[in-house]
Amino acid sequence: MSDAATGLTLRTPEGRPYLFDPGALSLELLPTGGPGALARYEVLHDPADMVRWAGESRLPNGLDPVVDAEEVAAARALRDAIRQLAGDRAHGRPLCPSSLAVVNAAAAQEPPAPRIAPDGTRDWVPGATGTQLLSAVARDAVDLITGPYAHRIRECGSHDCSLLFVDTSRPGRRRWCAMERCGNRNKVRAHRARQYEGEEGES
Numbered sequence: 529m530s531d532a533a534t535g536l537t538l539r540t541p542e543g544r545p546y547l548f549d550p551g552a553l554s555l556e557l558l559p560t561g562g563p564g565a566l567a568r569y570e571v572l573h574d575p576a577d578m579v580r581w582a583g584e585s586r587l588p589n590g591l592d593p594v595v596d597a598e599e600v601a602a603a604r605a606l607r608d609a610i611r612q613l614a615g616d617r618a619h620g621r622p623l624c625p626s627s628l629a630v631v632n633a634a635a636a637q638e639p640p641a642p643r644i645a646p647d648g649t650r651d652w653v654p655g656a657t658g659t660q661l662l663s664a665v666a667r668d669a670v671d672l673i674t675g676p677y678a679h680r681i682r683e684c685g686s687h688d689c690s691l692l693f694v695d696t697s698r699p700g701r702r703r704w705c706a707m708e709r710c711g712n713r714n715k716v717r718a719h720r721a722r723q724y725e726g727e728e729g730e731s
């Protein structure tokens with residue numbers, strides 16, 4: 529699991545952008561779509577889409593990935609397996625065996641290769657394959673699902689949002705995918721409910 533503070537820019541159904549920080553590289557793959565009702569959010573259609581996602585994610589810069597169509601299909605399969613396992617952890621369910629197999633198979637592949645740059649800093653061998661990118665994502669998922677924050681995996685508390693995130697806040701009371709999205713919507717909803725109850729009490 530990456531400790532780097534970052535985030536993804538997502539959009540509401542109305543088109544308004546908001547920042548969503550899921551707290552882990554592997555969970556950054558989940559908002560790209562999914563099966564069933566999530567298919568309408570699908571953005572991983574071709575290799576260019578996967579390269580674009582990699583550039584927006586916590587993956588390091590300088591990988592200059594080269595991705596093929598089969599690796600895009602593998603990315604969608606890995607994404608769905610991670611969603612299942614993270615949801616299992618969030619809701620206290622046994623881990624799905626078939627999803628474990630997908631994540632473990634991806635994690636067993638070689639990740640992107642690091643190197644020392646001429647200036648002595650850490651760099652990456654360019655031309656990483658899609659398989660190498662997915663290995664890094666899967667290894668992050670292994671660390672997350674088995675690590676100290678496994679019990680902090682949450683699903684957004686809004687009734688119409690299923691985004692998953694790691695609650696890395698000190699008190700461990702994060703409820704929403706993003707305060708500017710679901711947090712504020714639920715605050716407004718609660719305020720209106722209190723106003724309505726007050727009006728009912730006065731009548």
